[in-house]
Amino acid sequence: MNARAERFLNHAILALFAVIAVFPMIGIVAQAIQLPHADFSAFGTAWREGHFAAYLRNSVIVTAVTVVVAAVFSIMAGYALGTMRFRGSAALFLLFLAGLTIPTEAIVVPLYFDLRSAGLDNSYAGLILPQVAMSVAFGTFWMRAYFRSVPRSLLEAARIDGASSWTTLWRVLVPIGRPAILTMLLLTTMWTWNEFLLPLVIINSDEGLRTAPLGLSFFQGSHKTDYSLLMAGALIIAAPVVIVYVFLQRQFIAGMLSGAVKE
Amino acid sequence: MTTVARRKTPKAGRAASDRRAARPGSGPPGEPGRIGWLYALPALLVYGAFLLWPLARGAQFSLYHWDGLGEATWAGLSNYTATWTDPSLRGAFGHLLVLIVFYSVLPCCIAFVLVAAMSRTKIRGLTFFRTVLFLPQVVAMVAVAVAWRWVYSADGPVNTVLGWLHAIGLPDWRHGWFGDFTFALPAVGVVGTWVGIGLAMVLFLAGVQKIPRELYEAARIDGAGAVREFFAVTLPGLRRELAVALTLTSIMAIRNFDLIYMATSGGPGDATKVPAYEVYNRTFNTGEVGLGCAIGVTLAVLAFAVTAGIRRLVEGKDA
Numbered sequence: 001m002n003a004r005a006e007r008f009l010n011h012a013i014l015a016l017f018a019v020i021a022v023f024p025m026i027g028i029v030a031q032a033i034q035l036p037h038a039d040f041s042a043f044g045t046a047w048r049e050g051h052f053a054a055y056l057r058n059s060v061i062v063t064a065v066t067v068v069v070a071a072v073f074s075i076m077a078g079y080a081l082g083t084m085r086f087r088g089s090a091a092l093f094l095l096f097l098a099g100l101t102i103p104t105e106a107i108v109v110p111l112y113f114d115l116r117s118a119g120l121d122n123s124y125a126g127l128i129l130p131q132v133a134m135s136v137a138f139g140t141f142w143m144r145a146y147f148r149s150v151p152r153s154l155l156e157a158a159r160i161d162g163a164s165s166w167t168t169l170w171r172v173l174v175p176i177g178r179p180a181i182l183t184m185l186l187l188t189t190m191w192t193w194n195e196f197l198l199p200l201v202i203i204n205s206d207e208g209l210r211t212a213p214l215g216l217s218f219f220q221g222s223h224k225t226d227y228s229l230l231m232a233g234a235l236i237i238a239a240p241v242v243i244v245y246v247f248l249q250r251q252f253i254a255g256m257l258s259g260a261v262k263e
Numbered sequence: 264m265t266t267v268a269r270r271k272t273p274k275a276g277r278a279a280s281d282r283r284a285a286r287p288g289s290g291p292p293g294e295p296g297r298i299g300w301l302y303a304l305p306a307l308l309v310y311g312a313f314l315l316w317p318l319a320r321g322a323q324f325s326l327y328h329w330d331g332l333g334e335a336t337w338a339g340l341s342n343y344t345a346t347w348t349d350p351s352l353r354g355a356f357g358h359l360l361v362l363i364v365f366y367s368v369l370p371c372c373i374a375f376v377l378v379a380a381m382s383r384t385k386i387r388g389l390t391f392f393r394t395v396l397f398l399p400q401v402v403a404m405v406a407v408a409v410a411w412r413w414v415y416s417a418d419g420p421v422n423t424v425l426g427w428l429h430a431i432g433l434p435d436w437r438h439g440w441f442g443d444f445t446f447a448l449p450a451v452g453v454v455g456t457w458v459g460i461g462l463a464m465v466l467f468l469a470g471v472q473k474i475p476r477e478l479y480e481a482a483r484i485d486g487a488g489a490v491r492e493f494f495a496v497t498l499p500g501l502r503r504e505l506a507v508a509l510t511l512t513s514i515m516a517i518r519n520f521d522l523i524y525m526a527t528s529g530g531p532g533d534a535t536k537v538p539a540y541e542v543y544n545r546t547f548n549t550g551e552v553g554l555g556c557a558i559g560v561t562l563a564v565l566a567f568a569v570t571a572g573i574r575r576l577v578e579g580k581d582a
Binding site: 003006007010011013014015017018020021022023024025027028031072073074076077079080081084085086087088089092095096098099100101102103104105106107108109110111112113114129130132133134136137139140165190193194196197200201213216217220225227230231233234235237238241242245246249252253256257 | 297298299300301302303305306307309310312313314315316317318320321323324331377380381383384386387388390391392393394395396397398399400401402403404405406407409410411412413414416420457460461462464465466469507511514517518520521524525538539542543546547552555556558559560562563566567570
């Protein structure tokens with residue numbers, strides 16, 4: 001086989017798998033707008049009947065608070081573990097690292113019973129706090145790797161200039177660490193936005209607090225086979241993450257693929 | 264261990280003070296030391312209270328029989344033995360094994376062979392292909408489930424194509440896939456293959472680019488054919504990526520709640536029950552909280568073992 005033919009074949013294989021990868025997504029869109037009629041009324045119906053305005057608002061609130069709190073905590077913990085030498089730091093890092101593999105399934109049942117006794121089920125706090133905990137495990141791991149890559153001379157220079165460790169962190173390291181922080185923000189946003197099991201269990205009676213994915217599951221319960229409505233709903237909840245992904249795919253991919261690797 | 268050894272053999276003079284300087288907690292003057300704990304504290308508190316503590320509580324619950332309402336009675340390890348003596352649960356773990364093949368082994372093998380076949384040429388438009396192939400990873404699983412329920416539906420695309428094949432004389436292969444006792448589990452598995460294959464291809468494509476061109480040239484000068492080249496250059500060069508892909512995809516199979524809940528609810532019958540679904544089902548539908556927790560703990564151990572095991576496999580060969 002000559003090089004030209006080989007080259008053509010390789011691109012054809014890639015194109016085939018690219019088509020397979022988007023096919024169900026194209027199907028979602030085609031069904032939702034009822035091609036070839038290009039009728040957008042399903043979105044309006046789904047939006048109203050599925051109460052997606054309220055559910056998206058809940059998702060935005062839960063995701064925003066979770067991501068911001070987790071980012072601040074992760075940056076601080078990653079700074080400590082990446083740049084400071086203190087007794088027990090190695091053990092502490094391993095403790096956070098262990099959290100990377102803990103599946104939601106292993107903690108969701110005890111969380112339900114303990115949050116219920118504490119009166120935190122059916123509340124934003126009951127959704128946010130456990131997701132901050134899950135995000136912090138990855139965030140600390142991720143930010144530690146970034147802070148370790150910062151040249152020590154930079155830290156020493158800041159210290160000689162009289163900057164406290166707090167000032168050094170927020171005025172020197174965080175501004176130059178924006179790419180690493182952006183990746184962390186994107187990933188925790190996606191995970192929190194897409195999380196389904198936790199809201200399903202924690203938001204068990206207050207319909208007004210349902211997040212978007214949870215809303216979709218109830219919407220499916222009441223419109224079992226009305227695919228154009230269901231697809232419109234699916235599109236509404238998936239679109240925010242997909243749009244951000246299309247613009248920042250490099251950060252998404254790099255982050256998700258490195259999470260399971262180094263050290 | 265090394266610090267203990269150091270303390271046992273103290274040496275006088277400068278050497279000792281050098282060693283003290285390298286000890287954690289006493290860096291150069293002005294370097295922050297113990298304050299590190301303060302920085303780590305907020306993260307540690309939330310992490311401890313809402314991840315580690317529930318994990319420990321889950322382990323505790325798993326030792327009791329409890330319906331979630333009344334008195335709990337001591338169960339010892341019987342909830343754990345039930346995970347392989349209860350036929351329905353044994354079935355669920357069996358389904359997990361089948362799904363690991365579909366979610367992890369199949370996508371990695373297919374992607375590996377495809378990418379290896381491409382390793383001889385430069386790919387144009389790599390960014391575009393990467394973006395598209397990776398897309399299934401970022402779509403909420405609940406939305407993926409809705410999309411695939413349509414793909415498999417009575418007059419969805421799969422049955423439509425099978426209908427055409429039937430029209431040209433082939434047997435009628437049309438099914439209600441997610442509702443069929445024989446085909447529901449493989450149908451779920453195919454969704455996993457679809458999600459995983461893009462991830463594996465993206466990883467391997469990136470890895471192949473990093474293998475030095477000279478290795479391929481050297482192999483070709485030595486007269487190696489495509490197959491020899493695959494085993495001598497591509498496979499060793501992609502070992503790390505292979506490990507990452509296997510880890511990520513098998514963890515995906517283990518944490519397979521959203522898709523099962525949305526697409527089949529474990530049905531028909533027990534046909535697509537998996538441990539991740541049984542954690543929820545046993546706790547909230549059949550009132551076996553202890554058993555639900557035991558399955559959850561088992562999944563956590565399994566996820567940890569898979570991650571550690573695959574990594575050891577790769578690093579062990581490196582050493």
